[in-house]
Amino acid sequence: MPPLEFFRLQTRQEVLALYERFPAVGAEQIELAAACGRITAAAITAPEAVPGFLRATMDGYAVRAQDTFGASVGAPQYLEVKGEVPMGAAPERGAGPGETLRVATGAMLPDGTDAVVMLEYTAEHPDGTLEVRRAVAPGENVLAPGEDVAPGEVILPAGRRLRPQEIGLLAALGLTAVMVYRKPRVAVLSSGDEIVPLEGRPRPGQVRDSNAYLAAAQVAEWGGLPRMDGIVPDDFAALRAALAAAMDAADLILVSGGSSVGVRDLTLTAIQDLPGAEILVHGVALRPGKPTIMASLGPTPPKPLMGLPGHPASAAVVMEVLGRPLLTQLCGLTDPASWGRTVTARLSRNLAGATGREDYVRVRLRREDEVIWADPVLGPSGLLSPLVKSDGLVMIPLGVEGLFRGEEVAVQLFQWS
Amino acid sequence: MPPLEFFRLQTRQEVLALYERFPAVGAEQIELAAACGRITAAAITAPEAVPGFLRATMDGYAVRAQDTFGASVGAPQYLEVKGEVPMGAAPERGAGPGETLRVATGAMLPDGTDAVVMLEYTAEHPDGTLEVRRAVAPGENVLAPGEDVAPGEVILPAGRRLRPQEIGLLAALGLTAVMVYRKPRVAVLSSGDEIVPLEGRPRPGQVRDSNAYLAAAQVAEWGGLPRMDGIVPDDFAALRAALAAAMDAADLILVSGGSSVGVRDLTLTAIQDLPGAEILVHGVALRPGKPTIMASLGPTPPKPLMGLPGHPASAAVVMEVLGRPLLTQLCGLTDPASWGRTVTARLSRNLAGATGREDYVRVRLRREDEVIWADPVLGPSGLLSPLVKSDGLVMIPLGVEGLFRGEEVAVQLFQWS
Numbered sequence: 001m002p003p004l005e006f007f008r009l010q011t012r013q014e015v016l017a018l019y020e021r022f023p024a025v026g027a028e029q030i031e032l033a034a035a036c037g038r039i040t041a042a043a044i045t046a047p048e049a050v051p052g053f054l055r056a057t058m059d060g061y062a063v064r065a066q067d068t069f070g071a072s073v074g075a076p077q078y079l080e081v082k083g084e085v086p087m088g089a090a091p092e093r094g095a096g097p098g099e100t101l102r103v104a105t106g107a108m109l110p111d112g113t114d115a116v117v118m119l120e121y122t123a124e125h126p127d128g129t130l131e132v133r134r135a136v137a138p139g140e141n142v143l144a145p146g147e148d149v150a151p152g153e154v155i156l157p158a159g160r161r162l163r164p165q166e167i168g169l170l171a172a173l174g175l176t177a178v179m180v181y182r183k184p185r186v187a188v189l190s191s192g193d194e195i196v197p198l199e200g201r202p203r204p205g206q207v208r209d210s211n212a213y214l215a216a217a218q219v220a221e222w223g224g225l226p227r228m229d230g231i232v233p234d235d236f237a238a239l240r241a242a243l244a245a246a247m248d249a250a251d252l253i254l255v256s257g258g259s260s261v262g263v264r265d266l267t268l269t270a271i272q273d274l275p276g277a278e279i280l281v282h283g284v285a286l287r288p289g290k291p292t293i294m295a296s297l298g299p300t301p302p303k304p305l306m307g308l309p310g311h312p313a314s315a316a317v318v319m320e321v322l323g324r325p326l327l328t329q330l331c332g333l334t335d336p337a338s339w340g341r342t343v344t345a346r347l348s349r350n351l352a353g354a355t356g357r358e359d360y361v362r363v364r365l366r367r368e369d370e371v372i373w374a375d376p377v378l379g380p381s382g383l384l385s386p387l388v389k390s391d392g393l394v395m396i397p398l399g400v401e402g403l404f405r406g407e408e409v410a411v412q413l414f415q416w417s
Numbered sequence: 418m419p420p421l422e423f424f425r426l427q428t429r430q431e432v433l434a435l436y437e438r439f440p441a442v443g444a445e446q447i448e449l450a451a452a453c454g455r456i457t458a459a460a461i462t463a464p465e466a467v468p469g470f471l472r473a474t475m476d477g478y479a480v481r482a483q484d485t486f487g488a489s490v491g492a493p494q495y496l497e498v499k500g501e502v503p504m505g506a507a508p509e510r511g512a513g514p515g516e517t518l519r520v521a522t523g524a525m526l527p528d529g530t531d532a533v534v535m536l537e538y539t540a541e542h543p544d545g546t547l548e549v550r551r552a553v554a555p556g557e558n559v560l561a562p563g564e565d566v567a568p569g570e571v572i573l574p575a576g577r578r579l580r581p582q583e584i585g586l587l588a589a590l591g592l593t594a595v596m597v598y599r600k601p602r603v604a605v606l607s608s609g610d611e612i613v614p615l616e617g618r619p620r621p622g623q624v625r626d627s628n629a630y631l632a633a634a635q636v637a638e639w640g641g642l643p644r645m646d647g648i649v650p651d652d653f654a655a656l657r658a659a660l661a662a663a664m665d666a667a668d669l670i671l672v673s674g675g676s677s678v679g680v681r682d683l684t685l686t687a688i689q690d691l692p693g694a695e696i697l698v699h700g701v702a703l704r705p706g707k708p709t710i711m712a713s714l715g716p717t718p719p720k721p722l723m724g725l726p727g728h729p730a731s732a733a734v735v736m737e738v739l740g741r742p743l744l745t746q747l748c749g750l751t752d753p754a755s756w757g758r759t760v761t762a763r764l765s766r767n768l769a770g771a772t773g774r775e776d777y778v779r780v781r782l783r784r785e786d787e788v789i790w791a792d793p794v795l796g797p798s799g800l801l802s803p804l805v806k807s808d809g810l811v812m813i814p815l816g817v818e819g820l821f822r823g824e825e826v827a828v829q830l831f832q833w834s
Contacts, residue, residue: 194505384585
């Protein structure tokens with residue numbers, strides 16, 4: 001590899017293009033009741049038909065549609081009621097021409113019938129005669145076997161996130177367990193002699209390990225399984241040992257903190273000393289987020305490592321812009337639904353871009369009359385509170401000098417905003 | 418209460434207005450690492466300042482800004498380097514006029530200094546003289562104590578959902594535990610003699626308990642704790658006993674299935690027999706979803722019960738439109754962020770509305786060039802697969818005859834779509 005000084009800043013697109021070398025994690029079988037939000041690891045085929053039988057969708061009378069043809073209030077047709085279909089069981093008999101049986105919504109239709117006349121268009125006389133005041137077409141007010149799902153039909157492809165309705169469909173098919181990708185295990189390490197645990201009061205010069213908590217929460221929200229590996233001192237041997245342990249135990253390693261040039265260099269040296277290590281990225285053309293590191297570790301398949309900038313807002317933005325797509329890749333999600341991930345808004349003030357870098361500005365959204373405004377929330381990237389006040393990010397593209405007040409922008413929303 | 422026949426269909430707004438009688442569930446203290454996505458049960462005040470000390474945001478030299486005034490490449494200022502501030506510790510000494518100390522990003526500034534000159538605008542000579550080639554203003558490249566958060570500042574109100582950045586800020590403040598509303602316990606009961614468990618193959622006339630799985634998954638996605646109470650036979654005593662047990666154990670009771678008029682009447686009778694029961698809603702002006710029941714149970718505080726329609730699409734829509742806001746209320750979320758919950762799209766075909774009812778049409782979203790199209794996914798509400806093919810719902814308001822092809826509509830997105 002070239003000496004590190006020769007690395008140039010890489011663009012977002014260049015970094016994202018590197019991700020295809022990292023395969024999705026393995027699969028596991030889980031219970032259906034716990035599967036919502038998880039990603040299918042294989043296509044799912046319907047083992048049987050839904051519904052499994054001709055089913056009434058209304059309360060009324062099961063009929064041969066042709067027996068009702070021409071029926072109206074003025075000229076009703078008359079049928080003979082031959083009993084009732086019990087719920088949850090097969091009808092005890094079929095219906096011949098001119099015959100009918102009472103059915104409730106969800107009941108199975110008797111042999112010989114093909115439609116249901118709704119209760120309100122009938123009158124049952126004491127002698128067992130049914131007056132039908134409206135004609136029905138074959139198939140009216142019923143569901144045919146396999147109308148929802150036919151046996152053998154591929155109902156879901158691999159790589160799809162299961163939503164509540166998918167869970168419902170799998171339940172209807174009796175699939176009590178489902179193969180999904182396991183959640184990627186993500187090790188979160190903090191480096192930096194100034195970083196201390198949350199407990200107790202930091203001494204002067206010390207700060208709490210907040211970036212690790214922020215990154216771990218992002219990982220969990222985006223479908224990963226964070227693993228807090230704690231704080232590693234600024235020492236080559238300690239850092240190398242911690243990274244090696246994380247590499248064995250996790251699918252993705254995030255190194256948080258270490259904001260000074262010295263610590264970043266130490267981290268880089270420790271990474272390069274790991275088996276199969278390849279530094280892929282050393283600096284990205286993002287603002288904030290420039291001092292980001294990406295590496296590939298170990299033998300086949302390679303595992304990704306991401307070194308996050310030390311400033312909290314920089315780390316959070318790099319996680320949104322580069323970390324989230326990486327996690328999506330590891331999760332096996334092939335077609336990430338993106339509806340609702342951005343909101344179109346009007347910028348409430350001019351914004352200057354960053355020369356040579358894609359610029360991410362935190363914004364708060366505000367609805368005024370019919371217009372959604374994006375108010376930039378400014379502040380150094382060392383602060384957390386502007387992130388707390390923001391709903392998402394506006395990106396000023398590379399090579400664009402700035403955005404103007406009143407311009408329409410796409411706001412990339414933070415989760416739960 | 419009036420005889421049930423006198424109940425008229427209630428509008429969505431009328432139903433939503435009933436929810437304020439149901440208070441949020443109680444609070445619990447949980448560990449910060451598990452708190453993302455949860456709702457604050459009390460306002461949170463900063464116990465200390467962040468940062469806790471004057472902190473460098475760049476690698477360079479801590480200076481008194483006034484010592485650098487007028488410095489430029491052509492006319493540098495010269496300072497005396499008095500050592501280096503170690504990371505994670507207080508500086509061993511202060512700096513007098515004309516003095517400076519080396520600092521890394523994140524280090525504490527020595528007494529007497531108020532800014533940092535970035536490394537690249539300096540040259541340190543072997544004799545310990547620092548050449549400063551650019552002036553800095555007081556406060557430049559530093560964070561002041563309390564600049565992120567001042568002690569005593571209210572950083573979060575009650576009723577706010579914690580996102581990753583909130584977790585980061587609470588971590589920076591050393592708040593290792595946080596008071597949140599507990600997740601509402603939601604009992605999901607199924608009624609109907611035709612409903613059978615998922616396991617095994619249903620006999621003719623039987624269907625699996627899929628609606629309960631769909632509703633439970635929605636509850637979990639929206640922040641509740643579903644509790645599958647199983648299938649209750651169509652029998653007054655059994656249904657009453659199951660409802661009474663659910664009422665004791667849960668904060669919200671969902672009764673799923675029971676699609677026929679007879680079963681609905683039985684459910685209603687069993688509900689009315691419960692202590693403190695009051696039927697609030699018996700039929701809503703929604704399509705699908707008309708046969709929805711809402712009741713208030715028990716003494717103070719009352720607990721809500723919702724009887725869902727039997728058709729899967731009807732139940733899913735009622736859960737989206739009426740169930741989700743009820744759960745939000747019980748969760749204690751006072752200001753539910755709604756950015757990204759809807760997408761503006763163009764309707765790809767004409768849609769006729771339902772007379773006297775608010776009509777919810779399932780749609781699939783499709784991007785074509787720069788336009789987002791909403792394609793209606795039609796099909797009887799007895800089917801699950803149209804829900805699986807859809808990304809959200811388009812609502813045709815009460816009193817509107819229909820929507821036209823090409824019209825802009827707000828699509829209410831399903832979770833994860």
